Amino acid sequence: TKRGYSPLFRATYKQHADIVRLLLAAGADPTARTSHGKSAMDQAHENQDTSSLFPLDAFLRQDPVEMERVKLEFPQAAANYIVLPPAHALGRSASPTRART
Numbered sequence: 001t002k003r004g005y006s007p008l009f010r011a012t013y014k015q016h017a018d019i020v021r022l023l024l025a026a027g028a029d030p031t032a033r034t035s036h037g038k039s040a041m042d043q044a045h046e047n048q049d050t051s052s053l054f055p056l057d058a059f060l061r062q063d064p065v066e067m068e069r070v071k072l073e074f075p076q077a078a079a080n081y082i083v084l085p086p087a088h089a090l091g092r093s094a095s096p097t098r099a100r101t
Contacts, residue, residue: 007028020056
């Protein structure tokens with residue numbers, strides 16, 4: 001959204017833990033922040049939503065056992081899971097740039 005609310009943030013905000021796990025299994029970025037600097041983890045803490053906190057924490061820590069558990073819960077979503085290196089590791093800025101002519 002205009003305020004930077006990702007689907008993962010919105011699912012956390014609405015306390016839809018099953019959707020949080022589905023989005024994580026599909027590769028949603030748990031480190032994404034809104035334009036106000038708030039992450040899905042921040043929102044889960046604010047809501048005291050432990051059912052969202054545990055999977056978010058597992059993906060933030062890159063806990064292979066817990067991540068695999070979530071991915072096994074949603075195998076079709078996990079089939080699309082792609083880990084991309086950060087933009088700075090590729091020698092590019094995070095924002096898209098136009099080709100020079």
